[in-house]
Amino acid sequence: MSASSSTAPPSQTIVVKIGTSSLTRDGNQTALSVLARLVETLSSLQNQGHQVILVSSGAVGVGCARLGLTERPKAIEQKQAVAAVGQGRLMRIYDDLFTVLEQPIAQVLLTRNDLMQRSRYVNSYRTFQQLFKLNVIPIVNENDTVAVDELKFGDNDTLSALVASLVGADWLFLLTDVDRLYSADPRANPEAEPITWVQHLGDLDIDVGDRGSAWGTGGMITKLEAARIATSSGIRMAITNGQSPENILKILAGEPLGTQFAPQPKPNNARKRWIANGLAPNGWLYLDPGAVRAISQDGKSLLSAGITDIKGQFQAQDAVVLCDRNGQELARGLVNYNHYELQQILGRRSSEISMILGYDGADTVVHRDNLVLNPDVAGLAMKPLVGEE
Structure with a gap:
């Protein structure tokens, strides 16, 4: 078949979340090689005609590196201050990498309140739609410096699912420090069994534990909550290893990598998606x-x-x-x-x-x-x- 007669893949809206554990190495140093591959993957998706959103953790970790801190701060006001230092530097890194590929980006900082109030929810939706029209990749993070409650979410898993629900995404990818979901924490239990496909969350019988990484705050609990939000909004979700961002392209091509969650019948309009998932x-x-x-x-x-x-x-x-x-x-x-x-x-x-x-x-x-x-x-x-x- 000639290239002119081939059918281009349909455009999809894809939300990708990368956690602190995937963005850092050797304690809290930025993993530039991972970031570079992530940027290349997202730019490739954008060039294929997809609409792409990146939800990125890492502001606190990057801030710690900049300030020479050897452990993640625990006091809320200290976290907020360190996040303020790190967010600008994190965006600078992203902007430098995306600029090499001539891909414009935008910073979008959200709090849970932005998705709970109907008028702000609708305004956020319209902002994302305008950025899509401008061929811009939005990079989303929680507004850690002002949102006290948001630092209790545990990474950006929940936020990424809420954003995916907001824009009516087709896919949500969670890039993390494990290659898939297991029946127990494989770092603590060598007998943990891998899980590659989840048809219904209610069918899962697993020990999720409460461990996150040293620099991130999320664990598998927050990822399963993200799966609940995403799949109930009709979004297919995948958990895969953040050290290999190119797995996103392979999964979209049909390879059975990571753990994939089947989408469920979704609410019949955006207002009902907001009621189901945007409101606590x-x-x-x-x-x-x-x-x-x-x-x-x-x-x-x-x-x-x-x-x-x-x-x-x-x-x-x-x-x-x-x-x-x-x-x-x-x-x-x-x-x-x-x-x-x-x-x-x-x-x-x-x-x-x-x-x-x-x-x-x-x-x-x-x-x-x-x-x-x-x-x-x-x-x-x-x-x-x-x-x-």
């Missing part, structure tokens, strides 16, 4: 069997009559988790009442709400338009994503 839940609602069936099989809204118990302190329009009586998560949604109001009306009919509260309230506790089912228990087929609302 502030409460839990426990439902009777009739309510479970109504929301998971019949596609109905949640009414107060079907709620048996609540936990947490939440306000109206906060995100909450909907569970069955055993605590299994069924869905997430935006609640129309605060915890005090809901405690008074749970188990009661909608027609009784105004009499109990003394004012007219919503007929539903969580409206079906603001409710996203857990793909593992959903009884409904969800429509494919059409575009940003």
Whole structure:
């Protein structure tokens, strides 16, 4: 077949996260050879017509190297100061390497709040879309210098999954210091078995441990949380060795490298992706069997009559988790009442709400338009994503 008649591979949106353990060597020195291969790989993907986002850790590690620190700081204010030193130097390294390949880049610093507030979430989405149109590769990091909570995430695994969900990515690659997921930590257990394919996260029975590297803060727990966010947004995810960034190209070509996670049916619009993954839940609602069936099989809204118990302190329009009586998560949604109001009306009919509260309230506790089912228990087929609302 001639080159002119061949069919170009379809354009995909690809998010790549690289951790501190892959970016450094000999303690906290920058692994320039790894960075160079990563930059070459991402530029190659961009030249093939894909839309590429890099989520990069390493600001604290690079800052430590610049300041001559021999161990990662533990105090939050010290981490923030060191991250401020390292972020600029890290971007300078990236810019120098990408410039050699004539690939423009942009720095995007995010906090969890940027993805929790709807207006900022939509604005972040639009910014990424404009950068794609300009043929720019965004390099994302948490805004460590101001985001106190973000330094507790443990690397950027969760952030990369949230960004992938935000832009409706096709792939999320986590480049780490192991070649794949194992049944236990292979550094501590020589009998750990490799896992190459995960169809459903609920089927996994593994000992993830809590070990990260000396300079990174993430472990396999954060990677599995990233997998939950990504796969529930319809994104295929892979964990592979960060020392060989070119594995990304091989996996995209169909080679069974690393550990790959199958995408699940995704929410039918970007707003529901935001509800499912962008918001941290502030409460839990426990439902009777009739309510479970109504929301998971019949596609109905949640009414107060079907709620048996609540936990947490939440306000109206906060995100909450909907569970069955055993605590299994069924869905997430935006609640129309605060915890005090809901405690008074749970188990009661909608027609009784105004009499109990003394004012007219919503007929539903969580409206079906603001409710996203857990793909593992959903009884409904969800429509494919059409575009940003």
